[in-house]
Amino acid sequence: MSAYHPLTEQEAIEIARTVEGIFPEGAALQSREIGDGNLNLVFHITDPASGKSLIMKQAVPYAKVVGESWPLTLDRARIESEALILQNELAPGLVPTVYKYDADLALTIMEDLSDHIIMRHGLIKGESYPKFAEDITTFMAKTLFFTSDLGKNQQDKKLLVKNYVNPDLCKITEDLVFDDPYTVTDNNNYEAAIEDAAAALREDGELHLEVALLRAKFLTSAQALLHGDLHTGSVFVTKDSTKVIDPEFAYYGPIGFDVGAVIANLVLNYAGQGHWIQDPSELAKFRGYLIESVRDIWTKFDLKFRALWDEHGVDRLFNSAAGYKDLYMKSLLQDAIGFAGCKVVRRIVGLSHVADIDRIPDAADRERAQRLALEIGTSLIKFNRKADSIEEAIDIVWSAAAKQ
Numbered sequence: 021m022s023a024y025h026p027l028t029e030q031e032a033i034e035i036a037r038t039v040e041g042i043f044p045e046g047a048a049l050q051s052r053e054i055g056d057g058n059l060n061l062v063f064h065i066t067d068p069a070s071g072k073s074l075i076m077k078q079a080v081p082y083a084k085v086v087g088e089s090w091p092l093t094l095d096r097a098r099i100e101s102e103a104l105i106l107q108n109e110l111a112p113g114l115v116p117t118v119y120k121y122d123a124d125l126a127l128t129i130m131e132d133l134s135d136h137i138i139m140r141h142g143l144i145k146g147e148s149y150p151k152f153a154e155d156i157t158t159f160m161a162k163t164l165f166f167t168s169d170l171g172k173n174q175q176d177k178k179l180l181v182k183n184y185v186n187p188d189l190c191k192i193t194e195d196l197v198f199d200d201p202y203t204v205t206d207n208n209n210y211e212a213a214i215e216d217a218a219a220a221l222r223e224d225g226e227l228h229l230e231v232a233l234l235r236a237k238f239l240t241s242a243q244a245l246l247h248g249d250l251h252t253g254s255v256f257v258t259k260d261s262t263k264v265i266d267p268e269f270a271y272y273g274p275i276g277f278d279v280g281a282v283i284a285n286l287v288l289n290y291a292g293q294g295h296w297i298q299d300p301s302e303l304a305k306f307r308g309y310l311i312e313s314v315r316d317i318w319t320k321f322d323l324k325f326r327a328l329w330d331e332h333g334v335d336r337l338f339n340s341a342a343g344y345k346d347l348y349m350k351s352l353l354q355d356a357i358g359f360a361g362c363k364v365v366r367r368i369v370g371l372s373h374v375a376d377i378d379r380i381p382d383a384a385d386r387e388r389a390q391r392l393a394l395e396i397g398t399s400l401i402k403f404n405r406k407a408d409s410i411e412e413a414i415d416i417v418w419s420a421a422a423k424q
């Protein structure tokens with residue numbers, strides 16, 4: 021047993037040797053710290069001779085992006101490793117295999133997915149992913165349904181709720197997504213060029229009411245075990261494979277938060293594409309693909325979640341009460357639209373941005389993308405409780421883009 025400390029690359033190599041069945045005896049291992057996320061260290065351990073490799077992810081006791089002034093529990097490593105193992109049981113093949121978890125070092129050792137690409141990076145390059153909508157909706161439908169009161173023994177569910185209490189990571193979301201963008205705080209981070217739009221967020225009472233309602237759901241609605249941070253930087257893809265990583269924000273929350281996160285990040289890429297793809301017909305084609313993906317994500321999720329409910333529903337009254345299922349699914353759609361809007365807005369004015377928009381080098385193009393994202397985000401938030409179908413959310417995206 022070793023006391024917690026951030027690993028050196030040499031220590032990472034020594035620990036990697038202890039994982040059974042990966043590296044040949046005496047292999048000349050190499051280590052490189054590749055963490056590009058906000059929170060953790062990630063070591064890529066390779067054996068060039070055999071071509072074998074693995075990933076070691078270690079939590080540090082603070083938010084890496086901010087520093088030691090923002091302490092964060094190491095328990096998030098336990099939550100992440102246990103969530104990955106559970107997700108692999110519920111939705112096999114859609115997350116990396118966990119080889120080992122070391123609680124003392126807050127370390128998860130897992131399958132190396134370097135033959136995949138982080139989806140956000142692929143989308144920025146204008147790559148489309150034909151399997152993504154199918155796979156991500158299977159992932160969401162299975163992990164969310166089978167951890168909810170609809171699909172899991174309701175007493176066992178309560179024990180899972182307890183296991184995944186995640187106050188530090190939830191607090192990040194409560195602040196960064198559901199508070200900061202609507203007030204003045206040092207956490208916020210946006211360019212002077214959009215000061216008027218940021219000020220408008222702070223002064224819009226209609227918007228604040230909707231955000232307050234969504235915030236209340238995030239705080240209190242323990243519907244299912246969420247991934248909790250399901251953006252396109254948490255998804256590895258190839259043309260025919262999808263792997264979800266980084267569930268350290270997992271907790272029992274509202275199902276629409278995961279679905280909305282996926283939709284939000286497609287919308288953010290949509291807003292940024294005006295720069296990344298300049299040719300008008302190519303731009304229209306790629307944006308069409310993104311919109312089709314948003315449509316597929318809701319329609320496939322809706323279909324799969326209902327099918328799981330039909331076959332595996334555990335609650336007599338939820339299964340049989342006429343109209344209950346339709347009302348439940350409609351409220352998930354509305355939540356997904358509202359949460360998507362909140363997740364778009366936070367990535368423009370809050371602490372943590374996305375490369376789809378931040379890396380646009382031209383200031384005027386970047387400003388256009390930021391304003392479009394804010395227009396779409398705020399409209400989705402204001403519309404959420406009125407929604408009957410995903411088509412209405414798609415119309416909001418189209419018409420905001422047409423106005424620019």
Ligand SMILES: Nc1ncnc2c1ncn2[C@@H]1O[C@H](COP(=O)(O)OP(=O)(O)O)[C@@H](O)[C@H]1O
Binds near residue numbers: 054056057133134
């Ligand atoms: N299983 C994996 N295989 C390959 N690379 C990985 C894997 N997990 C993480 N990475 C790399 O490390 C980066 C950060 O990982 P992530 O889990 O998102 O960390 P954080 O929690 O700090 O955001 C990813 O963007 C990816 O480049």
Ligand SMILES: CSC[C@H]1O[C@H](OP(=O)(O)O)[C@H](O)[C@@H]1O
Binds near residue numbers: 083
């Ligand atoms: C201070 S954490 C900000 C932000 O970072 C997380 O993303 P990731 O770990 O994938 O880089 C999460 O989205 C948090 O809101």
